Amino acid sequence: MSTHEASYYAATAKALVDRPQLVGDHESDICIIGGGFTGTSAALHLAEAGYQVTLLEAHKIGWGASGRNGGQICQGHNMGHEEMVKQVGKEAADLLWQTSVDSVTLVKDLVKQYQIDCDLSDGVLHVANKPKHAQEIRDAVAYKRDVLGYQGVSFLNADEVTQKLGTDRYHGGEWYAEGAHLHPLNFALGLAKAAEGHGAKLYENSAVIDYQAGEKPVVRTAKGQVTCRYILFACNGYLGHLNRPAARKIMPINNFIIATEPLPQEVIGRINPDNIAIADSKFVVNYYRLSADGRMLWGGGENYSPRFPKDIAGFVKKHMIETYPELDRYRIDYAWGGTLAITLNRMPHIARQDENIFVAHGYSGHGVALATFAGAVFAKAVQGSLETVDAFEKLPMRDFPGGTLLRWPGLVAGMLYYSMLDRLP
Template identity: 45%
Template sequence: MSTIHNDHHADSYYFASANPHPMRSKLEGDVNCDVCVIGAGITGTSAALHLAEQGYKVVVLEGHQVGWGASGRSGGQAIIGYNKGVRDLYSIVGREDTKKLWDMNIYSKQLLIDTVNKHNIKCDLKWGHLMMAIKPRQIRELAQTKEELESEIGYEGLQMLNQEEAFERVGSHKYIGALSDPQSGHLHPLNYTLGLADAAQSAGAVIYENSPVTHIQQGNEPIITTPSGTVRCKHVIMCANAYLDKLAPSVGKKIMPVGTFIVATEPLDDSLAKSLIRDDEGVVDINFVLNYWRLSADKRMLFGGRVSYSGIVPFDLKQTMGNSMRKIYPQLKDARIDYAWGGNVAITVNRLPHFGRIAKNIYFAHGFSGHGILLTGLAGKLMAEAVQGTAERFDVFTRIPHMSFPGGALMRKPALVLSMAYFKLRDLL
C-alpha cells in the first residue's frame, strides 16, 4: 500500500522535466523579517515575489521543497472562472461582489501572462480549452454557462461545439458536444512554481526548504517555529493549502484534502497526438468526478482523474488510470505509461476559495477546489496588497461565506464520501 506523499517531489513527468533549480537550505537559527510566508506553492511564491518587489524583507518557509504540494503536481489547466455559475454567485455574495470576483478572475490571467513574461518563466504556457459533455443534461449545462457568462459578465470567445465538431477537436467518440474557451489554457505547473520562486529570490526573498512550521505564536510580532529555527515577523501569510489542518485547525476545517491522480504516457508521434487533441488545448469533462487531460510540450498524454479520500494510492495506479484513459482514447491501447502520481486538491463545501485572516496580521488563502492555477497567483498578489495596507480586493474574497465540513476532522471524510457517492451516481444519469 503506498500513499500519495513522501518527503520528496512526486515521481512525476513534471519533476522529470523540471527546469534546473537550486536545492535550498533549511532554516537554522533565529531570523527577523517583515513578512513570513508559509508554504512555497504558487500562492506562497507569488505572495513572496510581489512583496519582495515592493522592498519588503520576506522569508518563505517550505516544509518540503518548492512546488512539492499541489502546485508541482497539478493538471496544469489554467481555467478562467469559478466552480459556481454567475447566478449562483449572485445568491451567495450579491451582484456587486460577483462582478468584482469576475473582474479579478479575468485579471488573474493577465497577471499570469505578465509574470511569466517579466521573469522569463519557461513553463510551456498555451491557450485554448474545452469542456466536454457526455450526455444531453451536460450540453444544457454548458449552454447555460455560455449564456450566463456572455449576458452577465460580457465574457467573449465561447463557442458551443456539436458532436462532430467535438470529435474533430478531441478524437474521442465518448462526447456529444463541448464548450470551447480560447481564453483558458494550460502550463507546466512545477516549472511555473519554480520560476516564481526564482523570481521571488532574485527580488530579495529568502526561501528555506525542509523547514516545516510547527507553531505560530500570534501577537504584534508573531513568532513562527520550525524544528531548527524561528522567524520573528510583522505579518504572516499562510499558503499551506491542503496541508493546513494541524497548523490552523480553525480554518483547516473549512477545507478537505482530496487525492486525485495523473498518468503521463511516453511521447506520442505528432500525428497521433494531433488526432487526440487537434489544437493542443486543455480538456476536461464536466462530470462531478471529472477527467482532465492535455498534451505535454513533448507530446505525452497527461491524463488525470479519480479521487481518493484516504491518501492511499489506488492499487497499480498506472493500470487503473491507464484504463480510464483508454476508455476515452482506445487509440492509446499500446502507449506506454511512463509516470503516475497523485496529489491533494483542497476543496471547500461550496467549492469556492477560502480567504481570510486568523489575526489582524495573519492572512490565509486556500481551498481553490481544483481552480488553483490562476487563482493562486492572484491570491498571492492580493495578500501582498493586504500586507501593504490595501485589502480592498482581498476582502472581496473574505466575504464569501464558508461552512465547515460537518463532524470535525474524523467525520469529514465519511460525510464527503457519501456526498461524492451520490454525485458519482448522478454522473451516470
Template identity: 50%
Template sequence: MGPFEHPQSSYYAATANASPQRPTLSGAVTADVCVIGGGFTGLSAALHLAERGFNVVLLEQARIGWGASGRNGGQINLGLRKGPEELIAAFGEDRARTLFGMAEEARQMIFDRVAQHGIKCDLKPGTLHAASKARDQHWMQDEITCLENKYGYRNARYLDRAGIRSELGSEIFHAGVLDSGGGHLHPLNYALGLAEAAASAGAELFEQTRVLKIEQGAVNRVVTSAGEVQAKHVVLACNAYLGDLEPRIAGKIMPIANFIIGTEPLSEAEARDVIARDVCVADTKFVVSYWRLSADRRLLFGGGERYSTKPPTDIPAFVRPYMLRVYPQLAGKRIEYGWGGMLAITVSRLPHVGRMGNIFFAHGYSGQGVAVTGIIGKLIAEAVAGTAERFDVFSAIRHQTFPGGTLLRHPLLVAAMLWYALRDRL
C-alpha cells in the first residue's frame, strides 16, 4: 500500500463502499474552475459548481476522502465551534443568527444529499454534548435558553446528572445537551457518495495528482507533476495538507493530529448501555474526547492529546485509556482498529474562508467540519457565479496569524495545549 492510499487500520477504510479509482491527471486541460482537494470542502464546491453548469476539474493528491474527511468522528454537531452566546458577543445578534442559520443549513444539506443521491453512509440522528466538569451545567442551561430565545432553535434540551446517566453508561458526567437536529455518519462513505454525485453532475475528478504550484493570473495555471490545469478560478480546499502551496494563508491554520480506535462489535445490550439512543457524543474538555457506535455496534472513540505530526507507535494503546476512563466496563473488549489523521485549527476556532483575486480558499474548521464544509462549498459556488453576499459573511471574519508564523507556531501551540490539557486533568 502506498502512502496515498486509505489507511488499512481505519474502520472507515475497511468498510468503505466500492468506488472507482479516479485517473491521474496527465497533460494539459482547461476548466472554468480547478478545485484542489478531494475532501468535503472540495467535493461540495465541485458538486455545487457542476450543478450550476461550470466546467470543473478536481485534483486530489491521494484518494478521495483520504484526509480528515475520510478519517474523522463523523459527528454532525450544532452550530460552530463558538457557542451561541459567544457568537453574539463576537458578532452581534443579527450576524450571529446569520452564521448559525447557515450552519443549520449545512446540517440539513447532509440529510438532503444523502436522500437525493442515495448515499449509503449509516446516517443516524442525534448528538449529545456531555459536561466533563460540574460548572459546565450552568453554561449549558444558559445555552439552551439562548438557543430558544435568540435563535429560535428548539431541538436541544438540557439533561441533568440523572438524565445524562440514563443516556450514557458512564458515571463521570455532570450534565449534557441532547440535540435531535444533528446526527452522525460514516464520513468516508459520505465523501465517496459526494464524489460520485459530483462526477454525475459533470465534474472531472483526478486522484494521485499532487499540485506543485499555482501560477495566478487572469487564467490561473495549476501545475502538477504530470500535467496542468488552466482555469479562470481556483478553489484551495487542502485544509491541514495545504503545506507551502499558498504561503499567504498557511500561517492562519495549525495542522494537528487526532486519533480514533474501534472496538470489536458489542452486543445489543452492551451497545444500548454505552449509548442508549445511539447518538454521537463529545465531552467538554479542551482536548475533546468524542465517540459513537458504528452500524455494526463497535464503539468508535477518539481521544487524547498529541502535539506532534508523528503518530504514536501504538494508536490503540494510546487512545484506549481515554475510552476506559469513560467506560471502564469495556476493559475486556478487543481494539480492532486504530487510525489517525491531520485536521487544521485556527486561533479563533472559526473557519478561515476568503479569496485572493480569483483564488478561493477555505480551511481551519477546528473539528467542526463535517457539516460546515458543505455550506462553505456551496457559498464558494455562489461567489464564483457572481453572488458573494453569503460567502462574505464568512470571509469577513478576521483571523489572526498563529504566533511565530509557520516556523514557530507548532512549539508555541504545544506549550499552550499542554497548559489546557493540565487544566482538563485538574
C-alpha cells in the first residue's frame, strides 16, 4: 500500500485517513482520475451539485505535486495578458486573466467554507534578480493596474524589498497583498474530506490501467472498473502513457524543496517578519517561505531525468545560502522532490478530448490555485457551462517535439541554456 513520500508536509499532515481500493464493478456519473488539487476540487464541486462522483488515485490523496509543492497562490499567468490578446483575442484574454484572480479567491473561500486547517497566510512577493527584471516587473505592475484595473498588485523598489526580506540581493519586486501561501498537502486532504462529506467516493491505491471511450466510458483498474458518463484526467506530471494525446502536451519535470529546523525568532524577524511567500525572477525559480512552526521552506533547482538527485538537501541548500548565508548554520530536517508538468506555452492545458472526456493539467508552476480552479471549471462544464474551457482551448497548445519518448533531449538543452542565462549579470 502506498504512503506519502517523506517531506515536511507529510510529517505535519492532518486528516490522514486510509481510503479503500477500488474492487469490483461500479457505476457513477463522473469518474475522476487523479487525487490532487484538480481531482479533489472537481469531486467536491460536482458532489455539491448532486452528481455521483468516483475518484481514483493511484497512491494516496495528495501524493503527487499537490502534496509536495511550495504552497504559493498568486494572481497572474505565466503568459502576459498582452500576449494572450495576440493569441486568442481580447475577450478570451480578459476571461483567462480573470481566472487567475478568481482562482486565488476560490482557494481562500474553500478554506474558509470547509474550515480547512492548512496554515493559510496572505502575501506573495515576486522579486527581481537583475535590474532589467525590475524594470520588466515595474512595467507589468503598471499594466495590471492601469489596463486590467487590478489594484491588488504594487511595485516595491529595492529598498522596500530589503525591508521585507532582510537582504539587498534584489532590485525590486511585485507585491501581491491578496496572494497567499498554505500547507498544500493539508489543503488537498481538506478538499478530499469536504468532497466525501457531499457524498463523493474516493479510492486510493487504485491506479487506472486503461479506459474505453464512448457514450458510457469505462475506466479500469487492476481490481475493478467504473462505468460513467464523464471522465476527467487530472494526473498532471504522473499521467504517463495512460492518455497519449494529452501526454504529448506536457513535460514532467522535477523540482525540490528543503525545510530547515525551526529558526530563532530574531532570525525570522530579520528575513521574513511579515510571513510572506517569495519567488524570484530566475528561469529556474527559487521560491521560499516560512512554515507555521518557523522553518525556512526553500524550493530551488530542477532536473529533467526520471531520477531525483542523491543529495537533494545539498542540491537545494546552495541556492538558499546564496541569498541568506546566515542560514548555513541551521540543520536541514527535510528534503524532498516532486514532479510537476509544464506545457510549451506555460499555460494550463484544459480541454475536451471528446464530448464527455476532459483533461486538465500542465499548470507550469501555478498549480495550487489554477488546479483547484480547473476542478471547478470541469464541474461547470459537466453542467453545460463551457465558456472557460472554450477560452483555454483557444490557446495554441502544441505537442512537445519528439512526443512522449524523444522530448527529453530538446527540453534538457533548452533548460540548460536558460539556466546559463540565470548566471549572467
